[in-house]
Amino acid sequence: MSSFLSIRNLNVKLAQGTPILRSVSLDVNAAQVHGLVGESGAGKSMIGKAVLGILPKALHITGGEIWLDGTDLLTLPPSERRKRIGAQAALIPQDPLTALNPSKRIGPQITRRLVDILGWSKADALDRALELLDEVHIPDPLRVMRNYPHELSGGMRQRILIASAFAAEPKLIIADEPTTALDATVQKQILRLIAQMQKRHGTALLFVTHDLGVVSKVCDSLSVLYAGKLVEQAQMRRFFMSPIHPYSAALLAATPTYADPTGSLTPVPQSVIDTVEQEVAQHDMRHQS
Amino acid sequence: MPLLRTVLLRLIGTAITLFGVAVIVFVVIRVVPGNPIAMMLPPGATEADIARLEALYGFDKSIFEQFVIWLTGVVQGDFGTSISARQPVSHLVLNRLPATLELSMLALTIAVLAGGSMALLGTLYRDSKTEGLIDVTAGMALSIPDFLWGLVLILIFGVLWPVFHISGRISPSLNIDFTTNFYLIEALVRLRFDVVGDLIAHMFMPALALGIPLAAIISQLLKQSLKETMHLDYVTLARSKGYSERNVILREALPNAILPTLTLVGVQFTFLIGGTVIIERLFSYEGLGNMAIDAVINRDLPLIQGIVILFALLFTLINLAVDMLYTVLNPRLRHA
Ligand SMILES: Nc1ncnc2c1ncn2[C@@H]1O[C@H](COP(=O)(O)OP(=O)(O)OP(=O)(O)O)[C@@H](O)[C@H]1O
């Protein structure tokens, strides 16, 4: 199996030297779904942003490689890197309420990249957008294309963002907690939709979430992140049967569906936290220069 | 329809504002010392002469009566007769208005272009030395008032490096008969670019003096607004689609960042027009502001009233225009 996205020893730091990502290595295979889990602040979003070249200005990549379809993005000149990412990867953002430009109609927000970045004709882009909106079950796509974002519900907007992400047939999609901003019933629909679309289009998907229950439903493999350090990377079945790292095991135990059906959560034990913290500290020692 | 209702309500509000302005001006200029009639007459005039002329202009009546007479005229479009020029006020004022409008619009254009480019540049190079330089420049531009900028410009472009005219609106030697008083617009329409050049050479310094502080305000406000917008999710998403930073700023951030700036620029533009009074005087530019100073010196009460009312009308119209523009540019209000 070939990996479409391969991150090697990626280090990201704040300007004053605080590590955010600690030598992260991670693979997403073509046409497969890779889950990325970890608690809030672990650095999940920053991995996605580093790949897409949209890290906040305060953060810098200080080392490592990001291979996308056989090319190390970090060796490319910035403008070429940008275009390559734009053509081959796409993002499904977390919050559909803030991810669409409030002053632009839906139509151009989907079609513009096809025309501007990929060089499609306007007519082709329009057809494509209609087709995709139909595919994500948007009723009356022609009308919706003329709507402004504030005229649509959160669920509708997330469907539009999904359609937009798949429009250019990217080989890789990064979905950063695509359902956390939605209410529970819509969450399930959106999750199912993303899984369907991924299969139908054969896209590699990096699925960021802190919900192991979701991971078990949609992913083929997963990585566990703690404080910017990868704790474990595993195939789905193996992970749920026998997690290797104690932190993974504790996370699994803390997920209600798997440990205790009544839903009482077991917090990650302090001894486990101490173990990972120690590993993180050891990593930092080794990488000090 | 809601837009129509808003406009109607605003027009009623405008009428009330103008009435208030009229009352205040009417009273204030009659309370301050100085007899306009006495100033018209040669030094040897007798008390009887003065009284006769006062009766002619209606100054022997009570303030209230004078106001009612004046207002009755105004409602019919008659703003009275200028004491010093002995011509209808409406005629004098409307003759001068185009000069001031053209000057203000040129100043606004300069301010928007200069301030806008500074804001865009500062956003493109945010948190760098370039942004610091822009902030310092804007700070300096703002801390010097427009009339001092006028003097500075006269020193630079009038004395040290005399490339622009330091006074007047147009060179008398130019051979052109205007049918309107919008010289600049008319010259442009008639493709008389020699005249356009001459007009600009006259207007450039006063317009720049008026425009510099506003340019500084626009650059800082718009840059702040742009920088905040650059952190928003839809901008980040656009960036991930492969757009260059320049493209992201211009096409994604700018249309949204402009809105909060717009309202304040409207208010500041009315201040700019207020600034024409001094600036036009400084550059002997024959506009409304220059006329206002003469009117005050001559105690030409009807003319002062006419000019003030016109300025007040102008200000309220500008605010109305800004509000409507805001509605048009903001899709959330357009469909509400
Ligand atoms: N703009 C920024 N400036 C400085 N530090 C930042 C910035 N953005 C994120 N960080 C830091 O980077 C770390 C990783 O953040 P990240 O957003 O990737 O976490 P996450 O795993 O996605 O968490 P969540 O589940 O809450 O989304 C956090 O410790 C955060 O404080």
Ligand SMILES: [Mg+2]
């Ligand atoms: Mg996150």
